[in-house]
Amino acid sequence: MTSYLILGVMSGTSVDGIDFALVQFQKTQSWAFEIVTARTIPYPKEWQQKLREAVDFDEIALENLDNEYTEFLAKATNTFIKDEKIAQIDAIASHGHTILHRPDQGITYQIGNKKELAKRTEKLVICDFRVQDVKLGGQGAPLVPIGDQLLFGAYDACVNIGGFANISYLKNDQRIAYDICPTNIVLNHYTEKLGLDYDKGGKIASGAKIDQKLLEKLNNLPFYALKPPKSLGLEWVRQEVFPLLEASKQKPEFIIATFTEHMAQQIGQVLSRASQKNADFKVLITGGGAYNTHLIERLKALTSLKITVPEPQIVEFKEALVFAFMGALRLRNTHNILKSVTGAEKDHCSGVIFTP
Template sequence: MRKKDYFVIGVMSGTSLDGIDLAYLHFSAENNYNFKILEAQTIDYSEEWRENLNSGISLNQEELKDLDKKYTRYLADVILQFIAEYKIENLDAICSHGHTIKHEPQNGYTLQIGNLPEIADYLQSNVVCDFRVQDVALGGQGAPLVPIGDQLLFGEYQYCLNLGGFANISEERNKQMLAYDICAVNTVLNYFTKKLGKAYDDKGQIASGGGLHEKLLQQLNNLDYYAKKPPKSLGIEWVKAEVLPLIDSEEIPIPDILHTYTIHVAQQVAKVLDNNVGSKILVTGGGAFNDFLIQQFREYSNCEFIIPDSKIIDFKEALIFGLLGVLKLEGKVNVLSSVTGAKKDHSSGKVFAFEAI
C-alpha cells in the first residue's frame, strides 16, 4: 500500500553561499502532492566556511576528499541543531542537496559535497541525497532539478523563476517541462557588493543609485551562453571565466556595475518569456527581495511577476529537494530528460538507510 503522508526535512545550500536552508515538511501524497512548510530556517555560513566552499574549485582530489568529510560532518551538525530546536521526531527522511563545488556536465562531471554515506549515521535517520550525479552519467546537465517540483506543486503558473546565485526558469511547453539556467544573478551582484563591505545589496538600493554603462551591457548581452538552446546550465566556473573578467576589464564604479548588471539580468529574463499580459510568473529565491531587480522585470516584460509569502521565497528549493527525496523513496521519476537532456527520465539520488543497533 502506498504511503499517504511523509514528514521530511529538505536541505539546500546554493552557489551564492547565503547559508544552509532547512525546511521541515509534510507531504500528503494521496492524489497530488500537497505540502506544508511546518518549520524553516536558514543557517548563515561563517566567513571561514564561505572561504572554504568558495575556494573548493581550486583544490586537488585529496584536499577535496578532506573538505567533503569535514563538510558532511558540519552539515549533519547543522541539521541536528535544527531537529533539536524544533523538537522534530518520526522523520521519514532527510533530503539533502549538499553543496556544489564543481559542475562540469560537458565533461561528464559534477560534485556536491556533504553527501557521504556516514551522514545517515551522524543524523541517525534515513538520508536521500546526491541527486545530480546520476543525471550527468546519463548524459544530462544534472540541472536544473527543481522543475518536477514546479510541475507537481506550482502548476498554476506559466513560469517559475528562481533568483538565487543563478536565475533559472521552468515552464510547460508542448506538454513537456522545459527548464534551464538563464544567467548569473547573486553570484555576481554579491561579489561586487562585498567590495563595498556589504554582504548583499539590500533591496537593490545601491544598484538603483548607479548609472547604466552601455558598453558593458552590450558586452554582457553578447556572451556566447545566451545563444545556446536548452537544455543548458551554469556553474560558478562560468562566472569566474566569462563574467567577472569582462566586468573587471574596465574601471567602472561599483554602483554602475550593479545597476548595469541588474538591467542585464532583466533583459535576459525578458528574452525567454512570452511577455503576454496574462502570463503569471512565480518569483522565488533571494533575488525576489531585490526591489530594483523586480522593477526592471516589469519594465522589460508585460508578464505578471508574483512574489509569494516569504517562506516560499526563501525555502522553495529546500521544499522541492524534500519532494525529490519523497519521489525517490517511492521509486518515481524525479528528474525529467526534457529538462536536463539526459537519455531518459529517471529516479535520481542515493538513499542511505539508517539502521538502529
C-alpha cells in the same frame, strides 16, 4: 492518501547559509504540501571562504573538504532537528553543496553527500541527486522543475533567482527548464567590496549609472545564444563574466547597476519568449533575488506579465522544499528528474539512499 514528513536541506551557490525546510507532503489524486517549519543556518565567514575557493582545490584537498563539510552539515542538521523539537521524520533529503559543475565534461560534484551524514544524524538520508543525471547524458540541473510541475502548476512559469537565475515552464505539454544567467553570485561579489552582504532592495543598482558598453558585452556572451538544456556554474562565471567586469575598470556600484540591468534583460527576454506574448502568463519568482525590488520593477517594465512574489517562506525555502519533494518521490521510486529539462536520455528516479 499517502503522506511523508521530510526534511529538505539545500546549500546554494550564493553561500549565505544552509536552508532547512521540514515539509509534510500528501498524495491523493495530486500532491499537496505544507512547510511545517523552515530556517536558514548562516555559514560562518571561514566556511564561505572555503566553499568559494574549493573550485581550485586538488583531489586530495577536495576529499578532505568533503569529509569536513559532511561533519559540519551533520552538526547543522542536528542543531535544526533539536531546536525545532522534531521527533520523527521519514527522511532527510539533502542537496549538498556544489563545488564542480561541468556536465559537458561529465562532471558534477556536491560535497556533503556521504553515508556519514546518515550515521551522524541517525536518520535515513537521500542525497547525491545530480550525478546519475550527468551519467545519463544530462546537465544534472536544474532539478527543481519536477516540483514546479507537481506542486506549483497554477503558474505558467517559475523563476528562481539565487546565485543563478533559472526558469521552468510548460511548452507543448513538456516541462522546459534551464539556467538563464548568473545573478547573486556576481552581485554579492561586488557588494562585498562595498562592505555589504548584498544589495538590499536593489538600492545600489537603482542609484548608480549603467555602463552601456559593458552591458552590451555581457548580453553578447555566447551562452545566451545556446539552446536548452543548458546550465551554469561558478567556473563559467570566473572564466567569462568576472574578466569582463574587471576589464571595465568601473567602480563596484556601477558594475552592480550594469549587472542588475543585464539580469533584468536576460530574464525578461526568456520570459517574453516563454509567454509568446500572452498577457495572462503567470510567473512565480522565488529566491533571494525576489527581494530585489529594483530588479522586479525592471522585470515588470520589460515584460508586462503577471509576476508574483509569494510569501517569504516560499521565496526563501522553495528549493529546500523541492529537494524534500524529490526525496518523497525517491521513496516511492517514481521519476524525480525530467529528461525534457536536463537533456538526459530518459526520465529517471535519482538519489542515493543511506541508512543510519
